Amino acid sequence: MYKKILLSFTLIATVALVTSLSTRSNQAKIDQIDPNTYSIEQVLNMLGEEPMIHSIPQVDLAKAKVGEDLIFKGYTVRDGKKSKRISNYFVCTDCHNMTSEFADISSQDASERLHYAKENGLPFLPGSTLWGIYNRTSFYNDDYVRKYGDLVTNARDTLANAVQLCSKYCASGRYIEDWELESIMHYFKKNELHVSDINIPDKDKYALINGTLTEDQKVNLAKSIKEAYVQGYGATFLETMPRNERPYGKGGNVGNGKLIYEKACMFCHENKRVTYLHLDDGKLSARFLWRNRKKYTDQSIYQIVRHGTYSKVGRKQYMPHFTKEKMSDAQLNDLVAYIKQIAKR
Ligand code: HEC
Ligand code: HEC
Known part of the structure; x- marks a missing residue:
């Protein structure tokens, strides 16, 4: 009698185990078809x-x-x-x-x-x-x-x-x-x-x-x-901002400016990697850029960011400009705010 109960109990347990295993493997099959892949x-x-x-x-x-x-x-x-x-x-x-x-x-x-x-x-x-x-x-x-x-x-x-x-x-x-x-x-x-x-x-x-x-x-x-x-x-190509409309960093976010300077400008200019012009996060570079801020030449940050330079015979390296989508006017102002802070240190 006791043996019989034990036997049927084992039987039930086995069935339960097998069922649970097979549902699991079905589940695994469904999981395998992951639409994300x-x-x-x-x-x-x-x-x-x-x-x-x-x-x-x-x-x-x-x-x-x-x-x-x-x-x-x-x-x-x-x-x-x-x-x-x-x-x-x-x-x-x-x-x-x-x-x-x-x-x-x-x-x-x-x-x-x-x-x-x-x-x-x-x-x-x-x-x-x-x-x-x-x-x-x-x-x-x-x-x-x-x-x-x-x-x-x-x-x-x-x-x-x-x-x-x-x-x-x-x-x-x-x-x-x-x-x-x-x-x-x-x-x-x-x-x-x-x-x-x-x-x-x-x-x-x-x-x-x-x-x-x-x-x-x-x-x-x-x-x-x-x-x-x-x-x-x-x-979207933007024109060089007219001199009297340039905010010169007023209200700009210096932290963002630092990021842009390091991740954009220094990426190419540090140690003259792709150009003759060296820029780093020291005073000298910042003073150069700050000093020329009011100009309409390549040395002015307002001009260079929006127009870059052009490659010519004998000097093929050039700077690509930043479209509005790649650097907004607000970001340009952040950049100038950072340059001003370093220049005036
Ligand atoms: C993709 C690389 C690249 C990036 C990014 C870049 N530059 Fe340039 N930049 C150049 C090259 C190349 C020139 C051309 C100079 C040359 O003839 O060697 C140049 C030229 C310049 C000049 C003019 C130099 C002159 O005397 O005519 C200035 C100023 C300048 N860059 C500033 C910046 C600033 C500020 C940033 C960040 C917003 C920046 N650059 C981002 C590659 C880059
Ligand atoms: C000096 C900068 C520069 C270099 C170097 C360069 N590109 Fe570009 N490339 C650009 C710019 C600026 C665009 C303009 C469109 C954009 O990317 O949004 C562009 C656009 C493209 C586009 C079209 C992207 C789009 O969505 O409109 C492709 C594809 C491309 N480049 C491939 C390459 C390949 C491949 C190389 C290397 C052999 C290369 N580029 C090197 C600056 C560069």
Whole structure:
């Protein structure tokens, strides 16, 4: 009798254990399909969007590695030999970050960008990040047509052409060869956006993979996914502020100014890294910039930030200007407030 009870008890326990194990493994199967791991390209295709012009079905990691070399170092090593540099003056990372620049990647707000740069130890650069550029649809937007004219026409909607334009003109280099371009595109593909990078409700993420959406719902979801990150970075060129309107740091935030100075100006100018002009956080540099603040020349911070300089024959290194999106007028004032404080120390 006692044995019988024990036996049936063991039986029940075993059944319970087996059931619980098998539900767990079912659960594990569901968990494995995590919509966050899907690429944005993949989900937009699932939702019926047209494929992108530069679509690459499968990343080739060896090519992506070559692309990484070209972007970070300007050359790679092929058959034991150093390849020809893209530019003698710059590498891509002098002007572009290769990581996210915003906590919320639908934002283009300059102060959020600075805050994120501070939190993540990034430089604060005149070019947009190339991270996630694989998923963008528009390049050299808005006012860039004023700087590069007809060259922009073919670069606006075609990433490969945008890379060529930048390699030759922004980087003061050359048009790159097919193998170089292909490698850079694979690097971009490797750093494409995923569902985990965008901010949409979990229920929408799961709806994606459950396959229960109506055609209308698909269209709407594709739209909200595309709104959850920047499709093309805005670019507003500002004029040099008239002398009598310049606030000269009045009311500016010195802390932000220091950040901008260190993460933008010193990134290129410290120890004359890409230019003849050395700038550091000492008095001498600050006095130079403060002294010239009222001018309309390249030495004036109000002029240089908005216009940069131009590369010319014999002097190809130049300073790219900051658009309003990359440095707001308020940030410029913060920068001047900091320079004033150091200069007057
Ligand atoms: C001296 C600065 C500088 C260097 C060096 C540079 N770029 Fe750029 N690049 C810019 C600026 C400024 C823009 C203007 C648009 C923007 O990024 O928002 C730009 C735009 C681009 C764009 C279009 C981005 C967009 O969203 O509009 C691509 C792609 C690009 N660059 C790729 C490269 C690559 C690849 C290299 C290296 C071979 C490179 N750039 C080197 C300054 C630079
Ligand atoms: C992407 C690199 C880069 C960044 C960022 C940058 N500069 Fe420059 N800057 C240059 C280059 C290159 C020149 C051209 C000078 C040359 O011919 O060597 C230049 C020129 C200048 C000049 C003019 C020098 C002259 O005598 O004509 C000033 C002033 C200047 N920069 C200040 C700044 C300040 C202030 C900042 C921060 C807001 C800044 N720069 C950010 C690269 C940069």
